[in-house]
Amino acid sequence: MSKPKLRIGLIGTGFMGKAHVFGFTSAPRVFELPFDLELHTVADITPEAAARAATTLGFAHATADWRSIMLDPAIDVVSITAPNALHKEMSLAAIAAGKHVYCEKPLAPMAADALEMTLAAEAKGVKTQVGFNYLCNPMLTLAREMIMAGELGEIRGYRGLHAEDYMADASGPYAFRHDPAGGGALADIGSHALATAEFLCGPVTRVMGDLVTMIAERPDGKGGRKAVTVDDIGRAFLRFENGASGSIEGNWIATGRKMQHDFEVYGTKGALAFSQEHFNVLHHFDTAAAKGRQGFRRIEAGPDHAPYGLFCVAAGHQLGFNDLKAIEVAGYINTIAGKSPEPFNFRKGLRIQTLVETIQASSKAQGWLDVV
Amino acid sequence: MSKPKLRIGLIGTGFMGKAHVFGFTSAPRVFELPFDLELHTVADITPEAAARAATTLGFAHATADWRSIMLDPAIDVVSITAPNALHKEMSLAAIAAGKHVYCEKPLAPMAADALEMTLAAEAKGVKTQVGFNYLCNPMLTLAREMIMAGELGEIRGYRGLHAEDYMADASGPYAFRHDPAGGGALADIGSHALATAEFLCGPVTRVMGDLVTMIAERPDGKGGRKAVTVDDIGRAFLRFENGASGSIEGNWIATGRKMQHDFEVYGTKGALAFSQEHFNVLHHFDTAAAKGRQGFRRIEAGPDHAPYGLFCVAAGHQLGFNDLKAIEVAGYINTIAGKSPEPFNFRKGLRIQTLVETIQASSKAQGWLDVV
Amino acid sequence: MSKPKLRIGLIGTGFMGKAHVFGFTSAPRVFELPFDLELHTVADITPEAAARAATTLGFAHATADWRSIMLDPAIDVVSITAPNALHKEMSLAAIAAGKHVYCEKPLAPMAADALEMTLAAEAKGVKTQVGFNYLCNPMLTLAREMIMAGELGEIRGYRGLHAEDYMADASGPYAFRHDPAGGGALADIGSHALATAEFLCGPVTRVMGDLVTMIAERPDGKGGRKAVTVDDIGRAFLRFENGASGSIEGNWIATGRKMQHDFEVYGTKGALAFSQEHFNVLHHFDTAAAKGRQGFRRIEAGPDHAPYGLFCVAAGHQLGFNDLKAIEVAGYINTIAGKSPEPFNFRKGLRIQTLVETIQASSKAQGWLDVV
Amino acid sequence: MSKPKLRIGLIGTGFMGKAHVFGFTSAPRVFELPFDLELHTVADITPEAAARAATTLGFAHATADWRSIMLDPAIDVVSITAPNALHKEMSLAAIAAGKHVYCEKPLAPMAADALEMTLAAEAKGVKTQVGFNYLCNPMLTLAREMIMAGELGEIRGYRGLHAEDYMADASGPYAFRHDPAGGGALADIGSHALATAEFLCGPVTRVMGDLVTMIAERPDGKGGRKAVTVDDIGRAFLRFENGASGSIEGNWIATGRKMQHDFEVYGTKGALAFSQEHFNVLHHFDTAAAKGRQGFRRIEAGPDHAPYGLFCVAAGHQLGFNDLKAIEVAGYINTIAGKSPEPFNFRKGLRIQTLVETIQASSKAQGWLDVV
Structure with missing residues (x-):
């Protein structure tokens, strides 16, 4: 037993x-x-x-x-x-x-x-x-379910973002995140915006990147200066397999922002808006609502949004960041037991890395590239 | 070791x-x-x-x-x-x-x-x-520290609230929370509003209560109906020892509300506003701010607000309800080790119960009562 | 012609x-x-x-x-x-x-x-x-219509407020608004909260007042000081003819607040929340919404909310305070032409004044009073 | 006289x-x-x-x-x-x-x-x-003044937006706004986002456009269908003369959005965030604020923000869309009297049109273009 x-x-x-x-x-x-x-x-x-x-x-x-x-x-x-x-x-x-x-x-x-x-x-x-940290949020699961169930109709437009300010101070030293091999804002946090975009809207097929270095050198920690070549802001236009278009931005010099992992997704029948700053909330617009009564509805996470109820039997109490990690772990343990497919396996990690690098290459080439 | x-x-x-x-x-x-x-x-x-x-x-x-x-x-x-x-x-x-x-x-x-x-x-x-669940929130600690340090000047007015809707459905059965001995919205959640009020502003000295029963009977679970006499909404006017006045409300039939444990506190030099619906945020108005640049500032919980940083090294990630319980436990364990005074001991619990009963008595007497 | x-x-x-x-x-x-x-x-x-x-x-x-x-x-x-x-x-x-x-x-x-x-x-x-300035807002008209049409079911609870900070500075001189005959925060702006309460929920039948003077004297403008006896904060518990209970507060020392003319009204089928700080918006909770999709909906003023469309053919552009005055004037001109009953006539003004004075008397008597 | x-x-x-x-x-x-x-x-x-x-x-x-x-x-x-x-x-x-x-x-x-x-x-x-309608808002004037005075330090990043949903319904008929000569979302409302971007951050020097048609044909009003070739969503990456980079989006199929004319601007010393949905408010982050007290401050329009005070002597009452038009007119009348330079003259209109067409051309060419 x-x-x-x-x-x-x-x-x-x-x-x-x-x-x-x-x-x-x-x-x-x-x-x-x-x-x-x-x-x-x-x-x-x-x-x-x-x-x-x-x-x-x-x-x-x-x-x-x-x-x-x-x-x-x-x-x-x-x-x-x-x-x-x-x-x-x-x-x-x-x-x-x-x-x-x-x-x-x-x-x-x-x-x-x-x-x-x-x-x-x-x-x-x-x-x-x-x-991936953010994808196990019950409100993201809800968003994905709503999109998949057609509650938003056909998806037309997407706007994604992950902006923080942990690199905004130009006097902060050169660190491993500034390494040209794998560094930069797009790779570090824009990758989260990309993961969320595909989690919600499916595969991205084509990208146009725009990577910008704003702080061209930083203290090297040994009294000198070291040139930085990776992006402080990485933007991309996107095309999705489902016919929608969109954009994302990864930005680590967004002064004042601590967790602006946000998205807005617009379909023919409705729209969703989300900010990680209040990640227990999802805003939903439904075109089927009565005339004069329409608007974005603020849905608060609660037991109706699994697995929230396992943490807390009452809505509105809110999960924290570490709770998302517990959900992530539980999903993985069930995967190991063969109870569910791997939700975010290495191939998914590879996929995001491929997106990042295609956007980087596109920015360098100053032209659109297919995601292969 | x-x-x-x-x-x-x-x-x-x-x-x-x-x-x-x-x-x-x-x-x-x-x-x-x-x-x-x-x-x-x-x-x-x-x-x-x-x-x-x-x-x-x-x-x-x-x-x-x-x-x-x-x-x-x-x-x-x-x-x-x-x-x-x-x-x-x-x-x-x-x-x-x-x-x-x-x-x-x-x-x-x-x-x-x-x-x-x-x-x-x-x-x-x-x-x-x-x-007490809500008091261990770093943003409440911050609020208390700001008040104690005089950042708000002399406190003049307070507005507290704890409203939810878990009893809003009149077809919900009679339960132990409806028991005249100890039940009612004021005792059940208004008590949280009272605990927060004293946590922030110090002792309440005088109260005027207003308890209302809106759902006068409920199913008794055996096919019949049972009269309810406890309050669905419990309000009180308050006087504080520090000279301020205020009000609180406990309400368990607030349709649509899941966690409206809110407060606003107004002093001569500033003000604070808080909602448990976004409990990682505290809004602060500072009269010393420059002309034309004044306004409520949205402070997000981060490592500057201990013990947030022990959970997460980056601001904006957010604690959840269960994290507050971990802080509560840690405080207690340190107390047991003699490392700190008891923060929320039985005497504090008695105090809140006394406030609740004084408000209940005041409502019944339809007059102001001293809190003894 | x-x-x-x-x-x-x-x-x-x-x-x-x-x-x-x-x-x-x-x-x-x-x-x-x-x-x-x-x-x-x-x-x-x-x-x-x-x-x-x-x-x-x-x-x-x-x-x-x-x-x-x-x-x-x-x-x-x-x-x-x-x-x-x-x-x-x-x-x-x-x-x-x-x-x-x-x-x-x-x-x-x-x-x-x-x-x-x-x-x-x-x-x-x-x-x-x-x-009355605030009552001609299309979103208040909408709120009233929704309540009257039963969209909220039976009204159970009401919370009203009008808080500003124009008297928060204790060095501000004694003025006509401090005159014991007709002055005080309750009379000056609490009256707006009362007007809105009755506009939405109908007659108030019984009140319990709590008036507080926090700034006991002010400069008299001639180099001396003058005692102030009127309230800086005026609170009241309310009973409505429709069976609901509620509370209001008028507060002119609410540091940082410029236009906190807010209300929340809770019924058996729904709830509304409103803040004059964003007076082109009304928040609506509807218990009939689908499980897992419930929440407060942010309704933005638009042509569906007469007479907004006469000012602007597109939603979201927003009316200003002076536009509300134009609506007020138009209503009055139509009244003069006999095209509509007087919406806010002297009898209504008398009514609000009566409520104010009953609350003042109740505060003095420290007991509930009927509104006659 | x-x-x-x-x-x-x-x-x-x-x-x-x-x-x-x-x-x-x-x-x-x-x-x-x-x-x-x-x-x-x-x-x-x-x-x-x-x-x-x-x-x-x-x-x-x-x-x-x-x-x-x-x-x-x-x-x-x-x-x-x-x-x-x-x-x-x-x-x-x-x-x-x-x-x-x-x-x-x-x-x-x-x-x-x-x-x-x-x-x-x-x-x-x-x-x-x-x-231009939106530029005469006192809060935009404030934003521009803060930027010009260096309160934000050097500007690094900009995000602009103008999204509405008036063309979201695919059954809406073909209209003059769909005319290839001058039509499309970028020209119609993206132009506002561009005007605001240059108003705040100065000249845009280089653009990369991304225009998308999502509703490829519409009823022609005569029982048939007509092909639409103009953009429903027009995006652009931007480079500013001041060294900053940014992006804008014009979108007329953003289901549920009525007036999402928003911007965020990030500098070395601070940041601003604004939404036209609450256009009497500007959010300001100041890196000079004390540790643990930082955050975005919600500045409400008031007499400190000229010419607000001419409309209303008290903060928080709010201007409406038509008031912005009165400010626009006043500026023009003063210009005619020679009292001020033309704030938004034909050359400014030409400038915006040039930006729009350069972005359109860039999108067609799938490459960056200089703005000449």
């Missing part, structure tokens, strides 16, 4: 490492999962850091050598929240060891790497997941 | 029982707590339900007899999320056994009971906490 | 005098009125001021003696926008001369005066109007 | 014709103008319609022949609100007759025509104005 165990190895203990742990510990208490989850081993840079993280986060074992996680036959799932540049090497090692891999976004700095990782995972038959 | 253990016994596994577990499991991963928390025993109505809850929620032991929790010397803290009518008996038993008690709101149906519980706890020297 | 003329005499050329002129000049261009309106004579304190106002505002004649307007047989309608204390004398003179009277709010400082004015007007058979 | 007269001839009596009359009649009562304005002659299609309009709108004379207005030496200013296709012929005739010309937007269907009109006006020395 007791459930089989699923043992977790975690690499990285920063923002996202912690978020994974929140997910692994909350998910089983919120959802009826097919496995018992066990926080088995955590890896960090030094033995001391790893030991401390094990105590704080609740892992049984600690290591300063992430490879030992891959070698440990007890471990079933590897969570990778290390810097982006390491995602590929770690993932390939985990896949080779037959472990399921849950990797933070972006899957890899370059699409070619993401492709290699995807093919490796598919060949080995392990279950993969990329952490 | 390992921490001492604190073993938890939980009574009740509904909405609030689950929320306590979320709190106990999240808090140690978010905060540096002085204890390791162990989910020891869970009590539910039947052995089967208790066993199921133990598995789902992660307790080592299960029982259908809540008294066995009190008898178990291994257990340090008892969480009580059983129906309100049982709070007193359970709490007194736990206190008698020398256990710390974390009891859901309201502490007891009647202030007299709450007083007895409070005195028992104080005599025994155990640490107590009442679960 | 040309229309009969209606000649206007205006007393007072301040904020409201100008607003009347805006109304008189816009209304005929927006509405098909039964009269041609002629700006005949304007009265101000001095001949020079009057002459200047005549030029600026477009009147043919000017006078420093308001009584000459009453004596001039050419004048059909007298607009009174002089200080409140003069409303009575001016109105009675105009009525005695058989002129229609359009008087700014409040009709008179005291209900007894308002009664005398009302009876005089009714005896003489002239048409009267009190300028 | 009396002012010189300025006699107005108006062509067209629809939405915008009426708006001009509102402007001409309100402006003198709001502003101290250097002229007395006289509504002299109105022209409409038939003598009857013109006569009716004269009566309703208050003109002394009526004509069915617009050319007679040009021939009438008494007339000083000609207001042109006839269909776009006639703007050129009418304007040239008025200019030839030495009259000042106030022409509705767009100045002409094609930039070449607008250029001819501009050169003719400049050669003749008459004062011209194009009715």
Whole structure:
């Protein structure tokens, strides 16, 4: 009557490492999962850091050598929240060891790497997941369901956005996110806008990019300056397979914005508007409403919007960012149990990376490109 | 180097029982707590339900007899999320056994009971906490700090509210919340508005109540009808010790409202406005702002507003309702370790119950009453 | 084929005098009125001021003696926008001369005066109007129609408000609005909240008042200080004839608020929420909406909401405050032509004054009072 | 002591014709103008319609022949609100007759025509104005002043929008706005987004357009169908002379949107956000605000924001769309008197038309184009 165990190895203990742990510990208490989850081993840079993280986060074992996680036959799932540049090497090692891999976004700095990782995972038959964070929101699920059910009619126009200001200060130092291989606002957060766009409206077939560098150099951390070539703002026009057109923007110098992951989608019968700043709300316009009574309706997340009700039996109480991570984890665990297809697997991560790179190439070429 | 253990016994596994577990499991991963928390025993109505809850929620032991929790010397803290009518008996038993008690709101149906519980706890020297849910929000902490620091100047006016619609449907059956002993909208949610009012502005000294029953009878669940005498809407005028005046309303028939726990507070130098519907935001008006540039500023919760940063290193991601419970738990654990005074102990619960009953009495007497 | 003329005499050329002129000049261009309106004579304190106002505002004649307007047989309608204390004398003179009277709010400082004015007007058979400003908003008309048509079901609860901050600065001098005869926040702007409450929900039958003076003295303008006894905040609990209960607040020290004339009304089938800060919008909750699609709908004013379409053929362009005055004027002109009953006549003004004084008396008596 | 007269001839009596009359009649009562304005002659299609309009709108004379207005030496200013296709012929005739010309937007269907009109006006020395409607908003003036004064620091990014839904219904008939010469969403309302962009951030130097036709044919009004080739959505990437980049969108099939003329502008020191749906409000983020107190501030229009105070002495009462037209008229009248430069003259109208056509050409060429 007791459930089989699923043992977790975690690499990285920063923002996202912690978020994974929140997910692994909350998910089983919120959802009826097919496995018992066990926080088995955590890896960090030094033995001391790893030991401390094990105590704080609740892992049984600690290591300063992430490879030992891959070698440990007890471990079933590897969570990778290390810097982006390491995602590929770690993932390939985990896949080779037959472990399921849950990797933070972006899957890899370059699409070619993401492709290699995807093919490796598919060949080995392990279950993969990329952490897209925002897509597991019940209100996004609602939006997608409404669109798929035709409640908006045919989709005509889309406007997506992910703007923050964490790079707005020109005195902030050059960092790994400024690396020409995989860096820039479009790759870092525009990718979220692209993921949401396809989640809601289906495949993008053609793009025209516009990437702009506004802060041309930054302190190099050693008293000098270093040139920055990646985009601070990345824009794109989009064409969707369903006939709609749209645009997105990724912007990390949007002074004052903390979480402007927004979208508006317009169809023949209705429209939706959403802002991640109030992510428990979805605004819906329905052309079928009575004359003089029309308008955007503010739908608040509640038990009618699964799986909200598992967190809280009453509407309006609101989920938080870490709750979205718990939903993400639960989806992945069910996938590992074969209960559902992989919702956001490596191939999806590859897809987004391909979109990003096609937009980058389009911007360079100053012309439209097909997404292949 | 390992921490001492604190073993938890939980009574009740509904909405609030689950929320306590979320709190106990999240808090140690978010905060540096002085204890390791162990989910020891869970009590539910039947052995089967208790066993199921133990598995789902992660307790080592299960029982259908809540008294066995009190008898178990291994257990340090008892969480009580059983129906309100049982709070007193359970709490007194736990206190008698020398256990710390974390009891859901309201502490007891009647202030007299709450007083007895409070005195028992104080005599025994155990640490107590009442679960007020909304007060641990970093934005409420910010509001309180701003008021205390004089950023608003002298406080002049207050408007508080807690309105929902869970009793708006007149065909909903008579339930324990309709019981004249301890029931009604003022007691059930107006109490939250009162707790927030005193949290922000200090003691209320005088009240004038207005309680109204709009749905005079409800189905009794046995095919008949039962008269309802408790209030569906409870209003009060308030006088504060600091010289300000104000009003609150508790309303459980506010059609369409899910979480209208709002306040506005006006001082000589500024004002604050808040709605629990977007509880990661606080609106601030500052009279010192430049001419032509004044207005309410929308402050988004972020790492500048402790302990937000422990959940998430970036502003704008938002905490959820269950995160507030984790903060509540962490505060209590620190209290048990003697690291901080009890923030929301039984005496505070008694205080709110006293306010509720004074307002009820005032409404009945149709006149102002001092709060004693 | 040309229309009969209606000649206007205006007393007072301040904020409201100008607003009347805006109304008189816009209304005929927006509405098909039964009269041609002629700006005949304007009265101000001095001949020079009057002459200047005549030029600026477009009147043919000017006078420093308001009584000459009453004596001039050419004048059909007298607009009174002089200080409140003069409303009575001016109105009675105009009525005695058989002129229609359009008087700014409040009709008179005291209900007894308002009664005398009302009876005089009714005896003489002239048409009267009190300028309530906010009631002519198409969105308030919509709200009233929805309530009357039963779209909200039975009304259960009401929350009204009119808060501004024009008296928040304690260094502001003692002014006519602080006069115990007719002054105070409740009389000055709480009266608007009362007018809106009855406009939407019908007669108030019983009140409990709570008036508070927060700034106990002000500069007297002569280097000294003068005690203030009128309310800075005036609150009331309300009972309506239709069975609902509610509350209102008038507050002129609400730091940061410029036009918080808001209401929320809750019925068995729906709810409405409104803020004058965005007065071209009405929020509507409908319990009949589909599960999972419910929420407050943001209805924007447009041609479906008469008479918006006469100002602008497209929704969303928005009316301004002065447009509301044009609607008010048009209603009055049609009333004079016998085309509609008086929408906001002296009796209505008397009614609001009676409510104000009953609430004031109730606050003094610290008990509920019937509105007679 | 009396002012010189300025006699107005108006062509067209629809939405915008009426708006001009509102402007001409309100402006003198709001502003101290250097002229007395006289509504002299109105022209409409038939003598009857013109006569009716004269009566309703208050003109002394009526004509069915617009050319007679040009021939009438008494007339000083000609207001042109006839269909776009006639703007050129009418304007040239008025200019030839030495009259000042106030022409509705767009100045002409094609930039070449607008250029001819501009050169003719400049050669003749008459004062011209194009009715841009939204630019005279005190909050836009404030935004521009803040930007010019450096309150936002260096401008980095801009996002502009004008979306409505008046063409969203595919069963709506083919109309003059669908004419390939001058039609389409970009020309019709995207032009407003462009005008606002340059008003705030200065010249656009380079564009990349993306125009999309979503409703490929419409009823031709004679029982058949007619192909539509103009854009339903027109997007553009922008480069500004000041170094910033940005984007705009014009969209007339944005289901549910009535007046989404919005912008966001991001600088090194601050940001502004605005929506025409609440055009009396400007949101301002200031990086200089104290830690933990930062956020977008909601500035409400008031007397600090000229010329708001001339309409209303108190903040928060709000201007309406027709008030903006009065400000536009006042600016023009002062220009005619030589008191100020032409704020929005034909050359500005030409400029916007040039931007529109460059974006159209860019979209066709699928590449970036310089704005010449």
